[in-house]
Amino acid sequence: MKVLVAVKRVVDYNVKVRVKADNSGVDLANVKMSMNPFCEIGVEEAIRLKEKGIATEVVVVSIGPNAAQEQLRTALALGADRAILVECNDELRSLTVAKLLKAVVDQEQPQLIMLGKQAIDSDNNQTGQMLGALTGYAQGTFASKVEVAGDKVNVTREIDGGLQTVALNLPAIVTTDLRLNEPRYASLPNIMKAKKKPLEIITPDSLGVSTASTVTTLKVEAPATRSAGIKVKSVAELVEKLKNEAKVI
Amino acid sequence: MAILVIAEHTNVALGAATLNTVSAAKAIGGEIHVLVAGAGSAAVAEAAAKIDGVSKVLSADNAAFAHQLPENVAPLIAEVGKGYSHILASATTNGKNIMPRVAALLDVDQISEIIAVESADTFKRPIYAGNAIATVQSSAAIKVITVRGTGFDAAAAEGGSATVEAVAAGSDAGISAFVGEELAKSDRPELTAAKVVVSGGRGMQNGENFAMLNRVADKLGAAVGASRAAVDAGFVPNDMQVGQTGKIVAPDLYIAVGISGAIQHLAGMKDSKVIVAINKDEDAPIFQVADYGLVADLFDAIPELEAAL
Structure with missing residues (x-):
């Protein structure tokens, strides 16, 4: 069984982001970038499936x-x-990303597609579900x-009231939540070996997908701050304060 | 222009989050219809018809919708939603699961977790775990949106008298099946709807100690939550998690006990009206957002608090 895992490059989760002075976005100059934590969990799960002999190839x-x-x-x-990189410097919306992934799925024909449930930059939580609609595959989110x-x-899913389990026909799409697994660290020999593994670079044009979008970001602001009491x-x-001053109890 | 609101429900009861989503629809402006997709969900349709501001309820009652499987529900919403300018759902795990599938079926972008409506096509939403607020504008013919409940007051559950219309659509896509669920049973209010929330963090040390918080919560009619650290440590189940990747709450009173105040936790509770922090580490970041901070060992302070209430 072939497993395809989608990963996103995002600002590292330890970085405290700052909004740019002109409100055009957040300042990402000289900021540490990493793999989105939810995507890392997806990679780990795919590798574990390979170690169990269920997955034959992880792309x-x-x-x-x-x-x-x-x-x-x-x-x-x-x-x-x-690895495959669909190289694109524009900021893409989830629907475009899903369309590009659909084109990759058509070429690769994986049985299982893993994605993070959301990226920690745009916080959209959309791509896996959209890919589900475009491919017609079932989805097991979170x-x-x-x-x-x-x-x-x-797939056991984290839902508001607890946990839900669904059975999905393969091929299927899974989006990861935090408690699916704890990703491993790469060893130095494996980092060296990874340099020789195949990495193909393609463009959205070659996949026949337009990157236009109907959503425009007008401005980005810092949230209202709370001051310490x-x-x-x-x-x-x-x-006494809660009763008489704040009057909340 | 008419707006379609997707009802959040359990087939027997309407979810409170729907009321906040109706308020978001009111802020956009236009006729508001509610779609109830369920199985044996007539009581939900009746409840939806009473929401203030709703003029029509569409009831799609079909066994295929019993467990809200997105493979079955999304095609229905996309079909019914074609005649609307906006389709709104609550940003619950259910809404988040289904709506992007609807958006892709309609070939439009989705706008996730809006916290404010600027105009019919412009909305505010948090990004980077709430560390920035983006104002986004959509030119899509149908605007598919999820609504963060804490951004909007609940619409009145009574006062409306909408007509209920049956929708004879829906089928089982046959690619997914419900196997089972483990739902937490509690007599306490739901986390996202509670007026008071008492949450515990890693400082609670184990799951048994949460009984102390339960007793305080019972005296206050509060819901009990937890930080991600407490959930990851296995003290309590995941459905209690408050934070960016858990539940987003904004009660009148939030009491954080033994919680340091990581950014991702603050993202889930910083819109609470009054925040109380009890922590023995006086440098804990939680004190920077707390209205009232008490530097104390929680194992002394919580029994004392219980006795004082």
């Missing part, structure tokens, strides 16, 4: 700037077999457990 794909090769090399060092059984995959000395003082 990673990224859609983004030339520098996204760095994240693809990381995925190769973690154990993916080969997965905390993935079990391939014959021609089906059982007061420190109380005791539980009694706290209860």
Whole structure:
């Protein structure tokens, strides 16, 4: 079974982003970039499926700037077999990304497609579901457990009230949630080996997908800040303040 | 211009989040219709018809919609939604699961988790875990949107008298099946709807100690939440997680106990009206957003708080 994992290059999750003074976006100059944490969980899950003998090949794909090769090399060092970069410098919306991935799916014909449930920059949580509509495949979003059984995959999903399990016909799409697994670190020998693994670079044009979008970002602002209040000395003082000052209890 | 709101429900009861989504629809302006896709969900359609501001309820009752499988529900919404300028759903796990599939079927971009309506085509939404707020404009013929409930007050659940119309559409796509679910049972209010939330973090040390918070919560009629650290450590189940990747809450009172205040947790609760932090580390970042901070060992402070209430 071939597994395709989509990964996105995003600002590292430890970076505190700052909004640009002209409100055109956030300042990403000289900021550390990494693989989106949810995508990393997707790569880890695919590699575990390969280690269990269920997956035969793990292909990673990224859609983004030339520098996204760095994240693809990381995925190769973690154990993916080969990588595809759809090189594009524009900021793409989820629907366009889903259309590009659909074109890659048509070429690669994977049985399982793993994506992160959302990217920590745009926070859209859309691409996997959109790819589901475009391919006509079933989707298991926000997965905390993935079990391939014959021609089906059982996906346990984190939902508002608890957990839900669905059985999906393969090929299927899975989007990862935080508790699916804990990604490993790449070892130095594997990082060296990854440099020799195949990485193909293609363009949106070659896939026949237009990158136009109907959504425009007008401005980006810093959120309203909350200022620190007061420190109380005791539980009694706290209860008194909540009752008489804040009037919330 | 008419707006279609997708009802959040359990087949027997209308989800409270729907009321906030109706308010977002009111802010956009136009006739508001509600689609109830479910199985045996007549009571939900009746409840939706009473929401203030709703003029029509479309009821699609079909066994294929019983568990809200997106493969079955999304084609229905896309079909019914073709005649509308906007399709809105709550940004619950259900709305997030289904709506992008609807948007792609309609070949339009989706705008996720709006927190404010600037005009019929312009909306505000948080990005980078709430560290920035983007104002986005859509030129799509049909605007597919999910609504973050904390950004909008709930519409009145009573006062409307919409007509209920049956929609005879829907089929099972036959590519997915519901296997089972484990839902947390609680007599306490739902996290996202509670007026008071008491949350515990890694400082709680284990799951058993959450019983202390439960007792305080019972005295306040509060819901109990947790930080991601407490969930990842296995103290409590994932459905209690408050934060960027968990539930987004904005109660009148939020009490953070033994929570350091990581950015991703703050993203889930910083819109609360009053925030109380109880932590023994006086440098914990949670104190920077707290209205009232108490530097104390929670194992002393929580029993004392319970006794004082």
